[in-house]
Amino acid sequence: MTAVEQIGASFRDPSGSVFSADGIVYRQVNRSYRNQYDQLCQSGLYDDLAGRGLLISHAEVDHELLNDPAVYKVLQPRQLPLVTYPYEWSFSQLQDAALLTLDVLKHSLARDMVLKDASAYNVQFLAGKPLFIDSLSFERYQQGQAWQAYEQFCQHFLAPLALMSYRDVRLSQLLRVHLDGIPLDLAVSLLPKRSWLNFGLSLHLRLHARAQRRYLGTAPSAATPRRKRLVKKDLLNIAKDLRSTVAGLRWDHQQTDWASYYAGDSYQEAGFASKCQIVSDFIGQARPQCLWDLGANTGVFSRIASQRGIFTVSVDSDPGAVEASYRQAKRDKDESIQPLLIDLTNPSAAIGWANSERDALAKRCHADCLLALALIHHLAISNNLPLGKIASYFASMAEWLIIEFVPKSDKKVQQLLAAREDIFADYSQSGFERAFADVYEFVQSADVEDSARRLYLLRRR
């Protein structure tokens, strides 16, 4: 029997679970969910959603697990090159994931089904677009029912988006602590007074939070005697109002330090062209299938790889830079780039139940090549990291490394040292080469024109 590994996040819903075997991810459908699954397929909802590119497509496969009488089907969904989490998304990524969820709900209701959950973890990004990945989130709609996942939707999507839009975009990081979404009372307490003017937020967050408090511990049927039932049109109206509330939220990404970095003066034009040429040559030599650009900013250099069809993860810690990169990817319809909000000095850890619900970044990274341009001085000087530690961390992530060394004479390094004592005696080109030679073989290097910076192509020993 093949070794089957259950995915740590897949334990809440008794309808099925996700596992991997031989590097392929499968979804098991339990017999208890049979009627719902059959309705998803027979009502035409699956074809409709998959056809529109809203729901992940899958194939029913023959698998030895089917010998278990509790298992109804085994599905092999389209495989994702990378799993990402809502706290790694920029504002628009989370917003698009929210809108996708509401679109899936609308189409489901049209076929007498409804979403039984609305977790942000049900959405992943594939080929530049959000995609609903939980094929077992659907249940039969019953006339009169309220939307069971309304609270979850507001906590996972609306609350963080409202806080990012009205208070501070960095509040998306509350999602790391609150894995089931930001509690509504917390969100309401953090929202500024002017958000009262947003009628949708007043309804779906403020009124909602008050009702939660008022009816805490009360059986809903005890609090609501008789008469009128909710009809499907009511649910559609609520979903539509949520949609316009979500779509109406805005965030101006140009406020952050880095989003306008390239408008600054790091490089003269000739230097920039030379750097692009060298990076392009080095990528051509490494020939990666998956490249991670660390400290990618708005992804200018990531696009050298993504435009060749290389799956490129463009990582930056600045929400404005990631937002700009995502918006550009949407405009360009670039399917190969995945912008991601990650602070490399504190990459996403394994969190949740038994520290295995949401995986650490290292476990999800399957890069063949890293691009680390204009990054090393931030790690070595701003974060006091010894060069040897940087080298060994990079070597743990990928076989190839394209890295730029920025010497102390560079204006950007001078800025970092302006207000502090220079305690970095080893920070020099020769010190860099010594430290990286322990773990890497130096394949090639080249000076960037009009600059004291140097680019290296390294391969792990």
Added chain:
Amino acid sequence: MRQLTQLLRTGAAIALFKTLFAYLDPGSGSLIVQLLLAAIVGILATFRLWKSRLLALFGIRTEKEEDDGSEETDTEV
């Protein structure tokens, strides 16, 4: 809050809460508040519909009438 309670007492639901495969705790308040929301957004939807009809009467066309053909996920870039 008192108004909310009163509204719910006078026109509330019974079948709100049954589902087949719910594994989430939907939260009592989150279910009950949907009754009120349905009423409010229903009124808003009717208001918008009449507004667009009225405008249409004067030959003014609003950008989106009745249903939002606002497929799918795209927001402004």
